[in-house]
Amino acid sequence: MEQNHHVVVVGGGFGGLELVNDLRGAPVRITLIDRRNHHLFQPLLYQVATTILATSEIAWPIRHLYRDRPEVMTLLGEVQGVDRLTKTVTLANGQAVPYDTLVLATGATHAYFGRDEWAPVAPGLKTLEDATTIRRRVLLAFEQAEIEEDPARRDALLTFTIIGAGPTGVELAGIIAEMAHRTLPGEFRRIDTRQSRVVLVEAGPRILPAFAEELSAYAMTELGKLGVEVLTGTPVTDCTEAGVRIGDSFVPSRTLVWAAGVQASPAANWLGIVADRAGRAIVDQHLTAPGNPDVFVIGDTASVKQENGTPVPGIAPAAKQQGAFVARVIRARLAGQPMPKAFRYRHQGSLATIGKRAAIIDFGRIKLKGGLAWWIWGIAHIYFLIGTRSRFAVAWSWLWIFLSGQHSARLITQKETHRREE
Template identity: 45%
Template sequence: MPERILIIGGGFGGLACARELGDTEYSVTVIDRRNHNLFQPLLYQVATAALSPADIAEPIRKTLGRYRNINMIMAEVVGIDVQRQLVQLEGGDRVDYDRLVIATGSEYNYFGRDTWRDNAPGMKTIHEARQIRQRLLSSFEKAERAHNEQEKRNLLTYVVIGGGPTGVEMAGAISELGRFMINRDFRNIQPDQLRVILIEAGPRILAAFPEKLIDYARHYLEKIGVEVRTGERVLDVRSDGVTVGSEFIRTGCVVWGAGVKASPAHRWLGLDAVPGGRIPVDPQLQVVGHRNIFALGDTADFTGTDAKPLPGLAQVAKQQGVYLGRLLKNQSADPAAFVFRNRGNTAVIGRNAAIFDFGKWTLKGRAAWFLWAFVHVYLLINFEKRILVSVQWIWRYLTRQRGARLIEEGSIGGADVTVPSVVYPVTRPGGVR
C-alpha cells in the first residue's frame, strides 16, 4: 500500500507541495473547505471591479487533475487525532494519513471584536470581495439618488482600516475608481463629495518598508485624495459608520485590513498558547514534538536567517511548499534546512505607482508598478489566467474602464435612502458631463 500524504489547505503552499508530489508512488490527498484556489493578492481588484472572481480563481481539481496519484476532498477539517493518525472532518468523516501537511493559511484578526466582521469585511475570500464591491458600487447609486448634500457625502465616504499593503492598495483603488466613475458616469454627484480615509493605529503606514518608500506612498495617496490618518485607533464599527477616538464617521462602505492571524489549526494539535496561533516548526518544517506532521506558510512559525519570523507572504508559502514536497518525495535521512530567498516585498499605491523593497535596493513609481504587474501575472495559477488578466489590464490601462461593475438585483433598496420627487439633471453645472 502506498504511503498516504495528506495536505490540509489548497493555497499557495499546499498546492506547491502537492505538485511536487504529483506522479510519484505516494497517495496524496488535498483537503480544502473550498473547491478553488484563490490568488488573494489580487482580491482587492475584484472588490474594486477591475477583475472578476473567475480571473483569479481556479478549481483545485483542475489544477491537480493531471496527477493520477492526487485526490481532492472539499470538506471542513475540525480536528486531528495525532495518536491514530487521522483527520476529522465536519459531519463525522475521517481521513487516515501517514504524513500530514498543515497549510491552512491565515484569517483576518479583529482583535476580539469579531462582531465587526459583518460591517467591515476583509479580503480573504471571493465572498468578502464581492460583498465589498456590492457595497461600494451600491453606495454610488444611492448617492446619485440622494437629495441633500450631507447624505451624498456620507454615502461617498469610505473607510479602510489598516495601513498595510492591503489597506493601502484598497484605499488607492477606491479613490481612483470613485473619481473616474463620478467624472464619467454619474450626473448628480461631484468628485469633491468623495472621501476615502485610511486609518492606521501605528505611527506609520506600510511599516515593513523603508522610510523613503513610506513617504512616497503617503504622498501619492494624499495626491489622489486619500486621507491618511496614523496613530488613531478604531473603537467601534457599525453598519452606518465607524468610531475613531471621539469622532463618529458615517460611511458608505468599510473595509478591514488591520492584521491577520493564523488559522485555528494550532488548536487541533492542542497548542492553544502559541503566539499568533502559528505552529512552531523545526528547520525542516516539521511540527515540534509531532512526528510526521509538517506546517508551512502563514500556519508555521519559522524564523528566518535574520532571526525574525518569516512574513505571511505568498512567496514564503510557495517556496516552503516546493521545499517540503521535495523533502517528502526524496525521504532524505539528513535533509537540508529550509532557506527563504526573498524576491522582494511590494505594494501598489495606484495607477503608475507602486513600491518594491528588495532589501539592498528599492524601486518606486511607474517602473515599480510595471514590475508589480509582471510579478503578479507570473504568479497566477496557469497560462490561461496570465493571458486573460494581462489582456484585461492592458485594455483597462488604455481605456481606464472597469469591467466588473455589476450590482446584484435588489441590493439598492428604498430603505437606506430617501428618493426625492424631482427631475434629475442630465448634465453637470455648466453643461459639462
C-alpha cells in the same frame, strides 16, 4: 497506488499546491482537502473587490488543476480536528481521513482584536465572497448616494474607510480613490463622485511599515495625489453601520473595509501545540509540529523564525518556499536519504501598488518606485498566475484600464441578507 505512502494536505493555497506540485513522481498518493473548490490568487483579490478583475481571472478549480494527476484525490470539506494517535483528520461531515504524513496549510482569516462584532460592518478581504461583498458595497454606495436627499447621509455614503495600511489597505484605498475621482465622474447626474472621501486609517506611526521609510513616504505622497486621506498614529475604537470612531473622533462612513490584521486557522488547537499571538502554530526548523514528526505546518498557519530571529512573513512566496521544502523532506524520508537542512526563507522582495500607475518594490539593497516599479509589479503577478488564459485575461484587463480608464467588472451581483439596504 493504494499501498503508497499517503500524504494528506489540508489547504489548497500557495503552500499546499506547491507541495502537491513538487511531489509529482514521488511514490505517494495524495489527498488534498479544502473547504472551497478553488485555488485563489490572493495578491490580486483586492482588484476583484475594486471592479478591475472578474472572479474567474484569479481563481481556478482545484480538481481541474490535477485532472492529469491520478495519484491526487481532491475532497471538498472542512476539517474539524486531527487525531494524532489514530493519525486521522476529521471532517465536518464526520468522515475520518487516515494519513501517513499530514501537511496543514490552512491559512488565516481576519483578526478584529477581540471585537468580532465589527465583522458584519467592516468585512475583511481573504476570499472571493469577501471581494464580491466589498465590491457590492462600494458600488451600491454610489447608487444610493445618487437617490439620497439628505446631504449628511449622502456624504456618509460617499465616504469609504479602509482600516489598516499594509499593502492590502493601501492598494484598496488607491483603487477606490481612482474609481471615484477618475472612472465614475460623468456617469452620475445628481452626485459628483469626485467629492467622495477615501480615508485610510493606520494605528501605527506610518503606512506600509514592512517597507523602507523612503518607500512608505513615497506611497503617502502618491495616495495624497489620488485624494486619499491618511490618518496614522490613532487606532480605530469602534465600527458601526453609521461609521467609524478613530480615537475620539467619529467619521460618518457607510462603507468600511478591514485590512488591519489576521488570525491563523485553529491548526495549533487541533494538534495541541503552542501558538503565537496570532494563533500560528510554532513549528521547528523542519516545519514539523513539536512531538509530531509526521505533521507539518506551513504558510500563514505556521510560525517559524528566520536566522535573524524575526518570524517568516505570511506572504505567498514564503508559503511556496515552505511547500517546496516539505516536499523535499518527504522525498528524503521515503528514499532513506539524509534530511534537508533547516528551512531557510529567501526573501524575494516586497511589492505594493498605489493606484494604477505607481508602485513600490523593496528588494533590500535595491528599491524602486513609480511607473517602472508598477510595470515590474504587473509582470511579476502575471507570471505567477496559473494558465495562459488567466495571464492573457488579466493582462488585457490591465491594458484596457490603462488606456481607457474604465473598469470592466462593475457588476452588482449578490444580495446580503444580514445587512439592510436602504
